[in-house]
Amino acid sequence: MLSSRNILAIIIAAASVTSCNKKPLDLAPVSSFGVQADSMNASHDGASYSLGSPATFNFTGNPVAVTFYSGEIGHNYIYRNRTSAAGISRLIFTNALNAGTQANSLHVMLSTDFKGVVSSRTVVQGVVTANTLVYDSAATQANIAAASWIDVTPSKLATNATAVTDTIDLSTYAAAGKKVFIAFKYTAQAGSIQNKWTITNLTLSNNLSDGTIYTIGNLGAYNVPIVNYGGTTFSPGWMAFPVANTYNWTITAGTSLVITGAATATDATSNAEAWTFMGSIDLTSVTPDMGVAVKNITTAVAPFKYLYPAVGKYDAVFAATNLTAYTQDTTTRKIPVVIK
Incomplete structure (x- = not known):
């Protein structure tokens, strides 16, 4: 047909x-x-x-x-042309602390004015190398520093390898046509084993009063289809960026976000900071x-x-x-x- x-x-x-x-x-x-x-x-x-x-x-x-x-x-x-509707915006994800005991090393952050990670594709003899991104570190760090970030970290993250599922209500920040970035911020201190975090089963959804639930973000790569009631939208994708030290988030599209700091106290010679971002995305989106x-x-x-x-x-x-x-x-x- x-x-x-x-x-x-x-x-x-x-x-x-x-x-x-x-x-x-x-x-x-x-x-x-x-x-x-x-x-x-x-x-x-x-x-x-x-x-x-x-x-x-x-x-x-x-x-x-x-x-x-x-x-x-x-x-x-x-509703054939509807792309936005007021609902309850929920971010749900599972997290596990697989190594380390440093406190307050993971934060969930939200911004309505972050200008994004600045990057470009590598060009070799006039040909774009599609899978190689070159970061403009200075410009990206400036964007992170200039943005207004709201800490929406849940009160009970995992304390060990036993996974915990958290739900964050982001409805306060939802407004039709106003897009947001959602980020996981990792920090680690020098002098002791630095934490390893694993994020899985992540969904961002718009939940309407009639019981419909529209998935508007997940761990899928950029432009990977998301199907809601037979209609298709696309994942905004994730981008990782190290701010201090070289430890960075590993993004396995559709599966997980993982970051591992220094595995021993001897290796933990300096502090670390790394971000991974999803967005921009309208929290009122529907398919x-x-x-x-x-x-x-x-x-x-x-x-x-x-x-x-x-x-x-x-x-x-x-x-x-x-x-x-x-x-x-x-x-x-x-x-x-x-x-x-």
């Missing part, structure tokens, strides 16, 4: 052919499109089905494209709701069946579109559906 994007591409291609021929496609007005469920109630303003029985929808008219929004979570027509393409320019009108997986009330919406090189016409038809 073709996706909504593929359908749009086919429609545009058909419109372009029409434009070249200077003859508009002979399409009926989209207003002639109609939908009726096979189990309409007496007033014909809704339909009801028993759980396990598919809803069947019959069409009239012949639009170029029809997209179906079931009304389930993640598939509501009214737009998705529809299912049920008809395109290459297919004929046919009954459409859909099996709802749970008891409930749903607003099924069909969005129909006609498009030529000269006009575009879109309409929707809504049928309330009850699954008993």
Whole structure:
């Protein structure tokens, strides 16, 4: 079955052919499109089905494209363009102290004005070496120092190798369109074994009042897909940077963040400081709701069946579109559906 994007591409291609021929496609007005469920109630303003029985929808008219929004979570027509919604922003991660006993060596930090790590790709004879980053240390340290950092470290981090899972509510810092950086700051002192920290199972989510949970950040690399209710967004990724000494965070994409300081007191000849950053990211982000393409320019009108997986009330919406090189016409038809 073709996706909504593929359908749009086919429609545009058909419109372009029409434009070249200077003859508009002979399409009926989209207003002639109609939908009726096979189990309409007496007033014909809704339909009801028993759980396990598919809803069947019959069409009239012949639009170029029809997209179906079931009304389930993640598939509501009214949220098809929504990218932001107020909710509770939660950062959840598991941490373990695998070596060392130095106090206060790990902090979770947040900034709304950090300008990021300054880096560039290595260029050899005019060719970019894609996987080699060159840091501008002075500029990056200046950005870290100039930023306003808020310490949001939870009160009970791990005290040994027994992992602890912490949840931090970041809702106070969430505002639509206002992006933040989240960082783990590591510090270590000279003279004793320096700590080793392991961070795993990290998710940053926007939790809405209707029970939907949108993952908006994790340990995935930059631009690795994150799927929410069938819709796709992308991880903001992580970047590590040592400020003092050479000890730095090791980022294993999708798995962990690990930092190891001096393994012996003899090796701990100087202090260490290193940061790893995720961002920038809008804490109010959500993934737009998705529809299912049920008809395109290459297919004929046919009954459409859909099996709802749970008891409930749903607003099924069909969005129909006609498009030529000269006009575009879109309409929707809504049928309330009850699954008993």
